[in-house]
Amino acid sequence: MKPADILLAISVAVIWGMGVVFAKAAIEDFPPILLMALRFTLTALTLVWFVRPPWQLLGKIFWIALVSAAIQYSLTFTGLKGLDASTASLVVQLEVPFGALVAWIVFRDSLGWGRAFGMLLAFIGVTLIAGEPRYEDNLTSILLVVGGAFTWAVGQIMIKTLGGIGGFTLIAWVAMWAAPQLFVASWLAEDGQLQAIESAPPMVWMAVLYLGLVMTALGYAIWYHLLARHDVNQVMPFLLLLPVTTVAGGVVFLGESLTVYTVAGGVLAIGGVAIINLWPSGKRN
Numbered sequence: 001m002k003p004a005d006i007l008l009a010i011s012v013a014v015i016w017g018m019g020v021v022f023a024k025a026a027i028e029d030f031p032p033i034l035l036m037a038l039r040f041t042l043t044a045l046t047l048v049w050f051v052r053p054p055w056q057l058l059g060k061i062f063w064i065a066l067v068s069a070a071i072q073y074s075l076t077f078t079g080l081k082g083l084d085a086s087t088a089s090l091v092v093q094l095e096v097p098f099g100a101l102v103a104w105i106v107f108r109d110s111l112g113w114g115r116a117f118g119m120l121l122a123f124i125g126v127t128l129i130a131g132e133p134r135y136e137d138n139l140t141s142i143l144l145v146v147g148g149a150f151t152w153a154v155g156q157i158m159i160k161t162l163g164g165i166g167g168f169t170l171i172a173w174v175a176m177w178a179a180p181q182l183f184v185a186s187w188l189a190e191d192g193q194l195q196a197i198e199s200a201p202p203m204v205w206m207a208v209l210y211l212g213l214v215m216t217a218l219g220y221a222i223w224y225h226l227l228a229r230h231d232v233n234q235v236m237p238f239l240l241l242l243p244v245t246t247v248a249g250g251v252v253f254l255g256e257s258l259t260v261y262t263v264a265g266g267v268l269a270i271g272g273v274a275i276i277n278l279w280p281s282g283k284r285n
Helices: 003-027 032-050 055-080 085-106 112-130 139-160 167-189 193-199 202-229 232-253 260-278
Strands: none
Touching: 003 032, 003 055, 003 085, 003 202, 003 232, 032 055, 032 167, 032 193, 032 202, 055 085, 055 139, 055 167, 085 112, 085 139, 085 232, 085 260, 112 139, 112 260, 139 202, 167 202, 202 232, 232 260
16 A cells, blocks of 8 residues: 555544544434434535436445445444443444455455454454443443444445445445435434434534534545555554544543453454454465
8 A cells, every 4th residue: 555545544544433432422412313314414415516426326325325324323323322432432343353254255255264363352352341340231232333333344345346436426425325214214213303403512513514524525435445446454454543543532532431341352352353454365274
């Protein structure tokens, strides 16, 4: 990867990591799926005017939006409501072992004992976090985030099958499909939306702006640009910085504290993800 692409990959991790912090602050007073619907509405209304519709791909993008945006964000951010931002960001790291597993099944990518070991470490780490006493009665939130990680991984594999498509074009039309899908999901799964909108504090609208314009429009445009130029396993390692950013932001801005369970589980999860990403690809082991 060229130095410019490396800087872009780092910026994605920081942008997404801080997005979790903003979202956590907002969903304390706002339905999480509705927040995601407003997020993608803002993204769509910002970008759709500047890109041509990829007419032949709109059907495929509908399903990509459903999996990688509507379902994934509904699960992840509903789970985030019951967790610390730092805990959720560590559980989300299961995106990588799930991604490696799905790529092995779909594309027959080499897995090998090294990546298998990394997957085991990552799952043990998340299991350790889930076993923390404060989450004994709240495993549902962790399972929701785990489900979101799996659907995100599936969505990235679906995106890879599209071939060459511009990052802004893809995220604009993913957002166009995802926004109404998320509004429907909010209508089905949440209540009090109008009251929440009327009484929302400024932090909610700041979060919508950040999530819609920075985290989604800018962050995903960069991410899809990198995916189009490089293999998934080349850009995935940079997402190791995402939980570091979120943990730091959670501690500094949200007053979260780190427990022994969180630190130990996080080290195992991130270590496992690092092994998966850094293990030589394309070899039979």
